[in-house]
Amino acid sequence: MSIQIFHTDLYPTCFHLQTPGSSYVMGVSQDGLLIHLHYGAPVAQAENLTRAENSPWFPAKPGETLLDHVPLEYSGSGMADLRPAAISVEWPEDGDNIADLRYQDYALLPGKPQMEGLPQVYTEKEEEAQTLRITLCDAKGLQVDLFYTIFDNSDALIRRTRVSNKGTSPVVLHRIMSSALDLPDPRMELVHLHGAWAREFNEERMPVGHFCQCISSTKGASGHQHNPFAALVTPGCNESAGEVYAASLVYSGNFLIETDVDAMDQLRFTIGLNDWCFSWQLLPGEEFCSPEAVLVYSAQGLGHMSRTYHRLYQNRLCRGSWRDRPRPVLLNTWEGVYFDFNRDKLLHLAKAAAEQEIELFVLDDGWFGHRDSDNSSLGDWIPNEKKLGCTLRELAEDVNRLGMKFGLWVEPEMVSPDSDLYRAHPDWALCRPNRPATLARTQLILDLSRTDVQDYLIDAMSSVFESAPIAYIKWDMNRNMTEIGSFASPEKSAGEIAHRYMLGLYRVMETLVTRFPDILFESCASGGGRFDPGMMYYMPQAWTSDDSDAIQRLDIQGGCSLVYPPSCMSCHVSAVPNHQVGRVTSLDTRWNVAVMGGGFGYELNMTALSDEEKEVVRKQICTYKEDRGFLFTSELYRLEAPADGMFAYAQVAPDKSRFAVTCIRRMFRAQRAPLWLRVDGIAPDKQYVETSSGETYIGSELLSRGIHIVLDDVDFASTRLNFVEKK
Numbered sequence: 001m002s003i004q005i006f007h008t009d010l011y012p013t014c015f016h017l018q019t020p021g022s023s024y025v026m027g028v029s030q031d032g033l034l035i036h037l038h039y040g041a042p043v044a045q046a047e048n049l050t051r052a053e054n055s056p057w058f059p060a061k062p063g064e065t066l067l068d069h070v071p072l073e074y075s076g077s078g079m080a081d082l083r084p085a086a087i088s089v090e091w092p093e094d095g096d097n098i099a100d101l102r103y104q105d106y107a108l109l110p111g112k113p114q115m116e117g118l119p120q121v122y123t124e125k126e127e128e129a130q131t132l133r134i135t136l137c138d139a140k141g142l143q144v145d146l147f148y149t150i151f152d153n154s155d156a157l158i159r160r161t162r163v164s165n166k167g168t169s170p171v172v173l174h175r176i177m178s179s180a181l182d183l184p185d186p187r188m189e190l191v192h193l194h195g196a197w198a199r200e201f202n203e204e205r206m207p208v209g210h211f212c213q214c215i216s217s218t219k220g221a222s223g224h225q226h227n228p229f230a231a232l233v234t235p236g237c238n239e240s241a242g243e244v245y246a247a248s249l250v251y252s253g254n255f256l257i258e259t260d261v262d263a264m265d266q267l268r269f270t271i272g273l274n275d276w277c278f279s280w281q282l283l284p285g286e287e288f289c290s291p292e293a294v295l296v297y298s299a300q301g302l303g304h305m306s307r308t309y310h311r312l313y314q315n316r317l318c319r320g321s322w323r324d325r326p327r328p329v330l331l332n333t334w335e336g337v338y339f340d341f342n343r344d345k346l347l348h349l350a351k352a353a354a355e356q357e358i359e360l361f362v363l364d365d366g367w368f369g370h371r372d373s374d375n376s377s378l379g380d381w382i383p384n385e386k387k388l389g390c391t392l393r394e395l396a397e398d399v400n401r402l403g404m405k406f407g408l409w410v411e412p413e414m415v416s417p418d419s420d421l422y423r424a425h426p427d428w429a430l431c432r433p434n435r436p437a438t439l440a441r442t443q444l445i446l447d448l449s450r451t452d453v454q455d456y457l458i459d460a461m462s463s464v465f466e467s468a469p470i471a472y473i474k475w476d477m478n479r480n481m482t483e484i485g486s487f488a489s490p491e492k493s494a495g496e497i498a499h500r501y502m503l504g505l506y507r508v509m510e511t512l513v514t515r516f517p518d519i520l521f522e523s524c525a526s527g528g529g530r531f532d533p534g535m536m537y538y539m540p541q542a543w544t545s546d547d548s549d550a551i552q553r554l555d556i557q558g559g560c561s562l563v564y565p566p567s568c569m570s571c572h573v574s575a576v577p578n579h580q581v582g583r584v585t586s587l588d589t590r591w592n593v594a595v596m597g598g599g600f601g602y603e604l605n606m607t608a609l610s611d612e613e614k615e616v617v618r619k620q621i622c623t624y625k626e627d628r629g630f631l632f633t634s635e636l637y638r639l640e641a642p643a644d645g646m647f648a649y650a651q652v653a654p655d656k657s658r659f660a661v662t663c664i665r666r667m668f669r670a671q672r673a674p675l676w677l678r679v680d681g682i683a684p685d686k687q688y689v690e691t692s693s694g695e696t697y698i699g700s701e702l703l704s705r706g707i708h709i710v711l712d713d714v715d716f717a718s719t720r721l722n723f724v725e726k727k
């Protein structure tokens with residue numbers, strides 16, 4: 001890791017940021033423009049990039065001031081660069097919309113300076129990272145600070161933007177991107193993750209076109225439809241070869257990722273807050289911070305990109321006492337009983353779970369107010385003692401006596417119209433005054449842009465968390481924002497309220513996770529509707545999808561693993577026929593898929609299992625407990641499937657002393673050739689013993705020829721093989 005500053009004739013100040021596998025080079029032109037010179041494979045002599053022959057845009061032709069063909073690091077607005085700008089402003093006093101950003105100075109900062117109020121990657125020791133701050137200014141007093149942080153031993157580059165009004169009149173921000181990148185070659189493909197409820201994280205790839213393509217959310221959450229991640233890859237790029245330029249936004253609300261190829265075939269790639277309806281007034285002396293964007297360059301395909309994100313997010317984004325601890329095996333009540341339970345039923349379930357040596361019993365929705373369906377009571381976080389047959393504390397203590405920890409579901413951000421909270425404070429819901437509010441799942445969203453509502457929520461949740469020995473909280477969120485407005489600030493734009501909501505939510509979460517450091521928090525938004533790096537800063541795991549079918553989960557978890565560490569994914573074994581898609585798969589296959597994630601558990605009626613099934617489950621839990629230390633720290637390699645319609649992955653110990661490969665078939669096809677699965681990520685010169693057969697293999701053999709996979713001749717068959725280094 002290094003940041004070098006150098007000077008050349010054409011570019012009086014230049015910057016070169018180097019990670020083990022990438023170089024990022026910028027130069028300040030003589031007229032103060034910050035020019036992007038290179039992002040990609042490491043360059044030994046960054047000075048060479050500043051040669052006049054390498055800068056065809058200089059000198060400009062006489063009378064020619066268009067900037068459309070110049071690779072700008074962070075383009076201002078209203079001037080001669082007519083591509084999508086990185087920032088767009090308006091000075092209401094005179095209607096001026098220009099941000100003419102010119103270089104002012106830079107600073108090299110040790111470590112990584114932290115922002116207030118937003119989730120972010122952090123350092124544990126200052127020596128781990130270095131930060132470059134470059135300051136650009138507009139003559140009217142707009143100051144734009146660009147921050148770039150690189151870490152030791154990582155190919156991630158963390159960017160963010162801070163805008164300050166140093167002038168004398170107010171300025172309104174309409175758009176502020178966290179990162180903008182001008183790449184010289186448009187022959188790229190865009191990889192991103194799209195989906196819907198119960199069908200999240202589908203990987204899609206398409207060529208970048210000569211127009212503006214955008215991936216975004218206007219849902220008030222990062223959303224099921226698009227994830228705040230995209231990668232530009234060279235055609236043919238696969239898991240282990242090809243170039244990748246990836247960007248991921250550390251934010252949980254409305255976001256925007258754009259690619260734009262201009263008339264001169266240059267590709268602009270931007271990521272940041274969604275500018276949809278967004279305006280933010282900055283008075284003189286005020287500043288605004290964008291969320292962070294985490295860029296990764298990989299010259300070794302998508303696998304290296306994923307593992308770079310996994311390491312950074314698992315170790316330097318997730319925080320707290322659970323960050324490095326393998327998680328307890330849980331039983332969640334949702335798919336087992338839904339809203340239909342009483343004390344006897346719960347204790348019956350809990351006993352069955354305890355017999356299987358489950359470690360955490362999670363009571364999902366339906367324990368409070370008079371909530372026997374999803375029509376009421378959100379906001380009234382008072383346990384329904386009639387239904388529970390006791391206090392929450394008594395129930396939790398009963399569960400504890402069975403040898404398990406107790407966990408609880410909450411959906412704090414919501415309010416049901418049928419609730420005492422709403423009847424007392426109808427103006428606490430997000431809504432445009434004098435407009436009807438749309439209901440979704442018969443609920444409204446609390447206006448977390450308001451400090452009084454945030455404070456209420458902190459108190460309400462603290463009371464719940466203190467009321468019983470609660471070891472785990474599932475924090476759910478089940479609807480999109482609509483009619484975005486605040487009764488407290490009716491004049492503010494939808495985009496501003498949506499962002500203020502996120503800042504309010506982050507404040508609530510920061511307070512609660514700090515106040516309750518021992519609780520394991522899991523975020524959820526109808527499954528993976530807010531599975532993003534922003535949430536990960538507060539809650540180290542997330543419910544990956546409401547679809548718990550093992551076969552659907554292959555795409556869901558495989559896509560999710562493109563960016564997010566498996567340790568953060570909650571994956572449960574559920575009942576068959578599966579409740580979402582009706583498919584019947586074996587317990588083995590359901591387990592083989594679920595052990596990909598660090599939040600492992602069961603979500604079914606344990607009392608309904610046959611004796612034979614109970615035996616299988618007992619063995620699964622025993623094996624999981626033995627292996628979870630290895631699984632939690634292992635590195636994920638998505639493997640090239642041995643045949644069409646198959647999914648395979650390897651979990652490899654960082655020191656390569658041990659690994660497991662899992663292969664799952666979707667549909668069985670008769671008359672097929674033998675299946676050879678090539679492993680990745682292991683040491684070629686080590687000898688490994690496959691534990692079930694006792695056979696010894698050499699790493700190089702498994703890397704090149706692969707292992708012969710034997711599967712039952714049925715749909716949805718799977719196998720999992722464990723290998724340990726032969727000493």
Ligand code: DGJ
Binds near residue numbers: 365476527546
């Ligand atoms: C949506 C979640 O994704 C489910 O797992 C479950 O907790 C329900 N909400 C409860 O209402």
